[in-house]
Amino acid sequence: MASSEAAAAAPQAHEVVVLGGNFAGIQVTHYLLRRIFPRLERLKGSGAYHIYLVSPNSHYFFKIAAPRALTKPEVIKKIFKPIDQALGKYGQSCDFIRGKAISLNPMAKTVTICTVPNATHRVLRYDSLFICTGTTTASPLWTLHDDHLTTRAEFTEMHMRLPQTNTLLIAGGGPVGVETAGEIAAAYPTMNITLVAGGDVLPNLPESVRTKAKSRLREAGDASTSATGTEVTLSDWTQMTVDTFIDCRGATRINSEYLPAVWLDSRGRVFTRDKYLRVRGDNSAPADGVYAVGDIVSGSANTALELDAMVFTAGSSFGYDISTQLGFKPKPVTTNSGVLQKNAESLRNTTTVPIGPNDGVGLLLGLPLPSLAVKMIKGKSFMTTRVEPIVTGAQYLKKRQKLVRGIRRIFKM
Template sequence: MGSLDMSSANAVHQVVIIGASYGGIPVAHGLLKDVFPALSAARKQKYKVVLIAPNDHFYWKIGAPRLIVNPAALPLEKLLLPIADGFKQYPRDQYEFIYAYATSIDPDKKTVSTSTDESVHYDSLVIASGTTFATPVWSTSNGLDALRADLAELHEKLPAAESILVGGGGAVGTETTGELGETFGGKKELTLLSGSTQLLPRLSNKKVGKDAEARLTKLEVKVIHGVRVTSYSKTAENKTAVKLSDGTEKIVNVYIDATGDRPNSKFVPEAWLDPRGFVKTDGRTLRLDVPDVQHVYCIGSVGSYSTGNVFDTKFAMKALLESIRLDLIGKRETSSSSIASLDPTPPGWIAWLTSWVPFYGSTETGTRKVFYKKFESDVQLIPIGPKQGVGVAFGWKMPSFAVVMAKSKDYMVSNAPKLVDGTE
């Protein structure tokens, strides 16, 4: 494979990134801060990042459970930060933001079409569009207006509500119900439908889910297993009629849907998607895993490699940037290369602690030193209100005080500005 040098010394190699959240923003900073400067100096080549997203603010959605229930403790302005502020540090000819949805990709023409009828050329393409939820409150994928409207309705209805039902016993549903229990426990009818046999069913350590249920019960939350929501609709009295999988119907003042997400991939060519609608991604290099397609990459929960965990975005960043660097200089590791011989990162907890350290190899060498190794053990922290929580790290159940110190107090919101400005 040859180098991607342009025919003219003044030509610009354009990297288009679709999505401006936990994946897209750090990729942009990584390219602009670490990859492009070294390559530009060595190869006399110009590079530019174009970020396309339907949101011009970054949403720290990790804190959404507390924002929904107790906005005084964690207001929206702390979770919703202008993306432009984080990119003022770069020259205008190196960075551009397009406020729009990506509507299609043309691999032959190497263009991305947008909802504003723009056709954006790419030389390299990063898909970091994430996932979307049934309700807008969990993300900005439906736009900022939808997010704000959903929040406004919940903030108006929750204080006066007599009955509140949460659907979904994963991390988001459990955290949200914990916030409800801390704020309204004993004052309102609070119910959580796990939709499974227990809470947090994806975790291999089943004690964590049982611990979460016990803590919610003490907060006077009723947890029901084996029943899920099949549909719901508004009633004439501005309540919600919820139909359940057992054939019954429940009328509640507020229903909060926390049942999971689906990939934002409607704009992606069908040949690039797996049967579930996720982008086919090489889990070691973060390149698109499609024959004869080059210089296309994917990171985050929209990728087939990901379990949806934030670690699959954060800790895969180095490998993605290394893949782009190698492809830009026209050198690529052979298919026979092994992870062990090319990745010097030590195993175990040392790898976890050091995996965020920037390393992209030397400018002109094609030797790969970074592959992504996905965690096989569970790593998850679940606040149950601000004063307690449950969690697991590498298979080991964590004590409540450790979860409180790491996440429960403020959902790690101090990291949001650092992600936006690239200093995380």
């Protein structure tokens, strides 16, 4: 990874700024560097390309496995990985800046960064911009709060508290709340666990699946209250006193406060002007060359499956736009005509919600999944085998490169 000064000395480079370095941002960065830039650089008239990846966090956090990490401390080392080490192999093509976007000028195509930890302001110019800053939950257990050490400390606190807990209240009936209840019930079978939801549990799933989930939760642990501990007031003003409280409710903040208001919907999520994730701007705030990926996109389902598809789609949109600007008309099969526009739609009506390591509910294309399938897909390891390919970018290696890498691993063993 080059120094910022060295990168700045190459004015001919097309500058790409990726804001946000967790799930969406790090995958977009690897995909562009491994798949899109090499294709573009082969085109006549194309110059060099350079990426600034900007994130307030020094580490990537695999939040999918957070419910399992609550009861398995050994999982912690698998789900936090340093970002700078993951990008070092790209040399002068990529720079990591630890900081947070605080303002954006769409006319000048600049974004102002407040760096971490010294809080100095730095202005980056962009030719293309990827908005991947996502959302933040109230509890740092589920999303990073600008420093991975805050989240790690919260896990450490839970690892000390849960063995001493008799009564537990979990707020939130979505997948995270249900998965957390299942994990803790499996690890502490005598604990009394209460799961409180604003409506029904897993409200986005069919009634038959919700009913099965509630049945599994009842089998996993009883609901009760305690006379001592933490007092929690619910929305109907009912008060509960428990030993431990875990907030599993969804996003409390959309990380878009630095963006022009005309780019945002009423909830603060980013409007896209087409299914290819190009941001919708206007004359006062043009959004040419601006793309959005992840939870911050208006109408997104906020799932890992959807995000995988978004990365391919937005990356191809960038490549297609640059190809056409260079005068090429991308065509299938050919390798010298630019980057094709893709719409990698995610599997619809597909989700898995483990309830403990051996049970769970889910859907595949709208059809209910048996518990064994949920266990094998997610419950067994909570997908921690995906961490290394995501962080290193290995998931975007071409088949031949993957084969060579596999052979090298065999001979190292």
